[in-house]
Structures are given as structure tokens and as C-alpha cells.
Amino acid sequence: MNIGHGEGNKIKPLKGACQFRGPFNFTSKNKIFFVGLKARCGENGDTRLGIVITKKICPRAVDRNRLRRAVRESARMIFYRRANIDVVVKVRGFVPKIAQKKAVRSLNDLFRGLLSENVSNICD
Template identity: 35%
Template sequence: MAEFCFSKSSRLLNAADYTAVFASTKLKVSRRYFLLLAKPNERACERLGIVIAKKSVPKAVNRNRIKRQIRESFRKNRKRLGSVDVVVLARADADKLSNSQIICDLNTLWQDLEKNTVPQAIKRD
């Protein structure tokens, strides 16, 4: 069960971590409501950062709901990705999606990212 936890080591924690991903993005995967930016890291774990602007999703309740769904989806799919830092950006109208639609959209993004990540990152079992 510990393999599915979402600890501090699984998160991008400070501005420098986010800036590193934005500055040297190696992989981009996009859908209508979400954009994933990723770069391989030297750590032995996958890390997630989430960006949801108030302008894109005005209500805090909806921003928090989307963040929960992103974290849950990442937690379940991260073993497939290898050692990467990922930033998920929510686009305008992402709050119009239901939870199941968010999960479905994110699962497609994780699959696309996995296809492009394997040669560049260390994949774990």
C-alpha cells in the first residue's frame, strides 16, 4: 500500500522546482483542458506539480476538486512514468468537467506521456 502514497518526496515543493520544469521542458502532452510539462530528473522518483490559475478556474472549490483529481490520477499512474518531474496546468473551463471526465482526460495524458518518457527517464518496476 505504501507504493500508492503521495508523500512530500513526490511533489514539486518550491519555485525553483517549477522553474526548472518550465525552463527545460523535454516533453509536452496536451488536451483541451490540461497541459502536462515534463522533464527527466536525477532522483529515483516521479514528482508532481499542479498549476491552476484563478483566471482559468475562478472558484476555489473547483480548483481544489481538480487538484484532488490530479493528485489521485498521478498517484495511480506514476509508476508508469519513470523518473520525471511533471507539472500539470489546468486550462480554462476545466471546472466544467465532472470528476470522471477529469480522470479520463488525465489517464489519456499519462498514457501519452508514458509513450514519450520511457527512453529518456529511468523506468521503475
């Protein structure tokens, strides 16, 4: 059983500045030690994910891509039910490779909290 995988459960990326602006202007925010999370009700029935990692925070492309993959996989595992929300994850601090498992666990908790806050609260 592949939960969170398959064509029907694909999380689409947010593309372009105008798509990122929506969640950034919305007030549903959550933060943990290395990441900020903003969400708003989706426009087209899909779960869309935007990831912001600056070179200032994480200078090496290898590390930025590793973090992006970890964030995407975490979102796939949590949002395997269609949620109809747009989520922007902004990495605020560097996560060393040793602490990455703990960081992913914290991110999973943050995504779960977003779902327990429920989409209906975000969309109102």
C-alpha cells in the first residue's frame, strides 16, 4: 500500500510570484525553530506547495535540494488526503545534516497541526 504516492495524490508546486503572494498575505501562520509555514484556501481543488530556501540561509545547492526533497516528502505523507490548500514553507535557518531527522519530525507535526486546524478554518 503506497500512501501518499501515485498520480492521484500528487502535490502540485506553486509557481510564480503571484501564486506565492496569496499564502504570504494570509494570516494562518505556524513556526518552529527552522521553518515558517503559511497557508490559505486553495483555488482549484488541489494541494499546492511552495518552498522558499534562500542562498543566505543555505549556501550550498546540495543542501538546499536536500531540504526541498525532505519538505516535499513530508508534505506528501501528511497531505495524502486531498486538502485543497496552498502552503508556503519558508526555511528560516540552516539545518545541519545530523539534525535533519528531528527537523523532519517537527515539520510533520507542523503539517499535522495545519490539518487539525482544519481547512475550513483557513478558508473562512
